[in-house]
């Protein structure tokens with residue numbers, strides 16, 4: 001049995017230990033905010049926090065998660081009040097929006113580590129997150145706005 | 152004089168169905184008069200609790216003052232779900248903060264719901280105003296009755312009717328019951344607000360679902376969750392049209408969570424929106440279905456397309472492009488000019504197949520019970536989904552209910568309904584709700600691909616460097632092959648996308664199209680044939696400017712020629728189904744965006760060192776005029792950066808400027824993917840690419856650093872905004888690379904070329 005915490009709630013899992021966290025979150029817990037985009041750690045749609053780090057839940061088997069603390073977009077803040085979410089809303093970042101939970105989780109982890117990132121640091125941190133709609137320039141601007149807000 | 156044999160009645164009729172040429176067929180009168188009377192009890196109209204006032208299919212007003220507006224077009228990121236209801240709300244004088252949107256299910260009574268071809272605003276702008284205006288008039292009449300005054304003495308503001316003289320007020324909620332008892336006004340009785348009084352039209356507004364998106368609410372197709380639902384994933388025949396010879400599912404069924412496997416028969420040609428066929432694994436969670444698929448052992452009969460190799464096919468297309476083709480526009484006599492000799496320039500261009508790769512892969516949930524099926528799916532066209540599912544299950548269209556979720560991107564892919572048909576077939580077989588999930592690999596390998604194309608260009612230049620004759624020929628497998636495998640030539644709508652509508656002022660001009668057969672499914676992808684046509688025309692224009700030793704912007708303006716209206720009725724130009732009086736080809740508008748883009752980018756004023764430069768291109772598509780200047784920086788190692796893009800857009804009246812800017816910023820990124828790395832190839836009929844490692848799309852570090860979008864203020868009728876940003880971007884970027892490196896990109900993608908110094 002695998003025990004872990006998801007958004008502060010204790011959970012236990014007895015299914016297929018090969019199952020990636022992504023499908024556990026989506027199918028078992030009904031936390032569908034975390035998205036499936038590629039299944040191969042190539043796009044970042046499925047990004048969540050594991051012990052504060054941004055990770056790709058599609059490539060993280062349940063077997064590796066005993067004792068882990070996971071935070072998903074649903075648990076990032078109450079009512080979308082995280083500075084990154086506020087900046088995303090203020091800058092009208094999303095188009096289709098599908099990638100944005102992953103982008104927000106990635107950006108939130110970046111700002112925790114690097115409170116006022118340079119362009120280069122932003123690009124390096126965000127390069128794993130694809131937005132097929134092409135909202136990158138707004139993502140960059142929103143990260144900077146969130147950094148100012150939290151400063 | 153003009154040879155145009157493409158015009159073909161049955162095909163035109165057919166196009167109406169597929170491309171919802173509603174604007175043409177039905178125009179602003181699309182909303183049937185009969186409906187005005189019948190809409191009192193809409194079957195699937197606004198789902199208003201405590202409804203007292205429900206004047207038509209699109210709007211309902213509650214006694215508590217909340218207003219429900221139906222968004223009947225699909226939201227895939229263009230903001231249409233917000234923008235169209237705001238047109239209605241404006242004419243209704245509704246308080247937007249009290250508006251709730253309800254996504255319309257597939258229902259023919261809404262008119263076309265085919266959210267494709269960038270025509271939602273154009274087609275429904277007037278309809279939305281009529282819907283809002285009719286409701287407002289009824290509320291005003293109800294108030295006037297109560298006050299015993301003339302309706303002319305009343306005005307409306309923010310969900311209130313006000314008696315101007317006395318200052319008395321009644322809210323829409325208070326008036327709803329009384330208004331509901333009044334007759335629906337005739338269209339002629341409506342008086343529309345003058346544009347000066349618009350409060351929402353032309354003003355930026357955030358997307359309705361913005362907060363939900365940023366907090367991870369279940370809004371998308373893949374988020375659908377029904378009680379008792381099972382999960383399926385389908386192993387498709389690797390080659391289009393292939394069949395299952397035999398399969399062994401013993402190991403697959405041993406995977407924990409796998410319930411069973413089901414064979415889906417291969418479609419009967421033409422494939423249209425039918426399921427591809429193959430073997431489905433059904434499980435109690437998505438992961439088990441995916442894992443079960445890996446354990447399937449399937450023997451395939453690959454069928455006739457197994458001989459398809461994209462490398463050979465490409466040579467064939469290029470050969471065809473060198474030979475005379477079917478003439479689709481002809482002015483003067485290019486042959487006579489070419490025969491005279493002088494300065495003759497030729498060039499060939501090539502663009503490969505592309506996959507859509509929307510971020511949310513195709514998926515659908517279907518629940519079949521007692522001869523009826525309910526669908527929840529990210530679809531651009533719920534009515535086509537109804538048709539496709541009804542056809543596959545042999546039931547009536549009205550027994551298919553199709554709910555439309557948000558679409559996690561689409562770009563045309565979700566106009567094709569094959570994945571929805573799969574879910575419906577499987578639910579019928581299993582007797583439970585079924586969610587079908589396509590992996591990214593399925594999405595890339597089994598797309599309806601954007602056409603591969605070869606273009607041949609030839610021009611004769613006079614002493615001043617201006618073309619006296621211009622010949623262009625394109626060859627590509629038509630997307631009409633989706634519906635008729637024997638189609639060999641481009642359809643009018645494909646040829647009318649930046650090809651036979653070339654807006655140049657050249658005395659001798661011939662436009663041709665050559666034959667090609669398709670071996671993969673062909674579909675429409677964001678801006679469709681405009682991509683390869685604009686790439687060839689705008690690259691060749693830049694080549695000629697350099698041959699003539701002229702400034703590319705000035706040269707482009709000379710090619711476009713003096714301000715005028717180009718009349719192409721004689722060749723049956725389709726004009727995106729826009730009427731030619733309302734939406735002429737107006738070269739003054741094209742010139743203006745070119746001039747503005749050049750000015751905005753500092754064209755001719757900025758100095759560029761080695762490895763840097765600007766490129767320009769301009770293109771009219773979806774009735775919108777766009778010019779784009781791209782700046783590139785190419786390192787010695789050949790790495791390309793895009794520091795800046797300047798795009799100027801004349802899309803006529805713009806309903807929501809902020810989302811339009813977002814669309815054009817995004818189009819620059821989409822165009823970057825097309826230019827840099829977009830390429831689908833096939834070996835022995837099977838697609839070689841599978842996921843983002845071998846079908847890369849632009850990431851933040853590949854994308855333009857900054858795209859400045861300027862919208863031309865215009866009172867022209869509204870035109871498309873979702874697609875027209877892509878076509879000019881691609882050649883503008885290639886022209887910039889030429890300016891920076893002297894290397895001409897005649898074949899996409901860039902990843903095939905070395906740009907190192």
Ligand code: FES
Nearest residue numbers: 037038041044058
């Ligand atoms: S779904 Fe996990 S990185 Fe793409």
Ligand code: FES
Nearest residue numbers: 096097131132133
């Ligand atoms: S907003 Fe659509 S993929 Fe990013």
